[in-house]
Amino acid sequence: MTPGSVKIFDRVSAVEAIKRLSEDDLLFLNRLIVERLKLISQAKSTSLMAGFSIGDRVGFQDNDGREIQGRVLRLNKKTVSIAADDGHRWNVAPALLRLVKSAGEDVTF
Template sequence: MLIDIDKLSEGELIDLNNRIVERLRFLHQMRAHKTMLNFSIGDHVAFEDQQGRTIEGTLTRYNKRSVTVIGHDGRHWNVSPGFLRKAHAPAATKTSAVITLAER
């Protein structure tokens, strides 16, 4: 489908531009949604922050175009799913409870 934009009026060009921008947003949202489906709530994930540090945490929520990750330090991050990768869950620390019964 070829569109000769030289023959379009200014109003038609603005309308075409708006439709193109909306279509691109829709395609981006669909890609983000498809990527989100690779992860589940509760998954242990990792991503790189803007300084290049690896942040690990738990995926807690799906948003419209991102997911919310709570890091080990308690910080909340809204991350595009394209930046996420699955990470190994931290080893659970085993604690043993000692129960002492006192005699009466």
């Protein structure tokens, strides 16, 4: 269990309580849950995005399973903008990317 998390010890009681909620209460609870899930997803994405920098060489698979490689152009709010070697531009979720070569590795002294 992570710090600050709450454990429901009696799930049966929680289910029974939910069954007794009104439609308005269920809609309110739904909004709270959706907001919390979005926040968790955004935190994961931000954490993954921190592993990339502009200029990094990255790779990913497109929808057809082909391996695409290119350079990171921009770190957006939810995606990473990539300039692929074939000239196409992609916006890719950071969870789908793998680092091929860090931009810092190109520096020689």
